[in-house]
């Protein structure tokens with residue numbers, strides 16, 4: 001499979017180049033040159049298949065020529081080491097696809113685990129350690145660090161701001177050790193991101209060590225996210241639904257990576273009736289769907305904080321997949337912007353009437369789906385984070401106490417805080433640290 005850049009100003013890249021560089025040299029995002037369609041026969045017995053069987057078939061169809069089958073099979077098995085159940089929520093035809101049973105309790109585990117193994121695969125023949133730099137404001141640090149933990153040939157450096165992370169978020173990458181190096185930056189998240197960007201363009205550093213990025217622009221974080229859309233459909237059939245034209249699928253949107261993966265799955269042949277794009281108060285994409293005008297804005301803080309994105313990076317990919325046609329995009333998906341009040345009131349109502357606890361991100365997708373779904377349709381919403389990951393908000397809104405749930409999914413004492421190095425937010429300080437760690 002070859003990949004082109006959404007900016008169209010550079011030559012095509014192999015999978016290896018696309019993965020190991022992350023961003024195309026012209027600043028665009030990599031896209032597969034061709035989207036292979038899965039034969040219809042596959043869908044006949046998909047209802048009886050496991051997530052890793054489905055993932056393996058979709059992966060070989062998409063990447064078959066680039067990675068040897070047995071290796072790809074192992075990567076898929078290692079990625080999906082946890083279940084992704086589909087649960088009916090209440091009496092309506094609404095189901096939650098629970099993507100949060102992985103090690104860091106959020107759907108980003110899927111992309112991070114797959115990417116880590118693909119990077120390890122491509123770095124092995126070169127006998128050179130790959131150093132992955134990631135700046136985090138909370139969730140992606142844990143997912144990336146856990147995904148890369150103990151993966152041979154790879155070291156991961158997590159840069160995080162001194163303030164703003166919860167104890168649990170910090171614990172997810174400071175407690176691992178081995179090939180995971182947390183670095184506290186004396187500054188805010190923007191400082192972390194700036195230092196990482198400076199490292200990537202520093203010639204001296206690049207000559208001394210192989211560095212790459214594990215953020216969501218990397219196409220190998222996107223590809224594995226297609227797999228669970230197929231698995232959601234499979235479980236819908238398994239539960240006895242007849243949905244020949246597919247379900248309506250609602251996605252809580254931040255950088256639009258998850259939604260882009262859904263669109264790719266549909267283009268590979270998955271029956272999807274339409275998508276629903278749920279924004280929180282950061283409504284850039286919902287506004288685009290309504291008006292045809294894309295206007296990035298600075299992000300605002302909301303209770304669904306992982307979706308606080310004002311300039312979603314994967315918009316370029318969605319735009320590209322529909323050849324820039326707003327008409328085609330808005331035919332395939334409907335957008336909604338949800339206020340914190342709307343999200344909280346549905347979290348409360350669903351808990352009180354159905355006994356189902358949603359986190360604020362999944363709840364945004366649920367709200368949007370309820371508004372969009374016709375009575376005779378079947379809907380799935382992507383539940384992207386475990387409620388205990390946002391325990392404080394969930395407890396405040398619903399009046400429940402999640403302590404027992406926190407302990408069941410998170411047995412370690414999260415107050416223990418490992419000493420991590422602290423550096424000033426500057427490239428010389430980071431370089432000194434990276435070189436001394438080698």
Ligand SMILES: *Cc1c(COP(=O)(O)O)cnc(C)c1O
Nearest residue numbers: 254255256257258306361384385
């Ligand atoms: C990152 C994240 C999102 C947004 O996903 P995108 O792929 O960036 O659109 C939604 N929910 C949770 C819990 C997240 O961590």
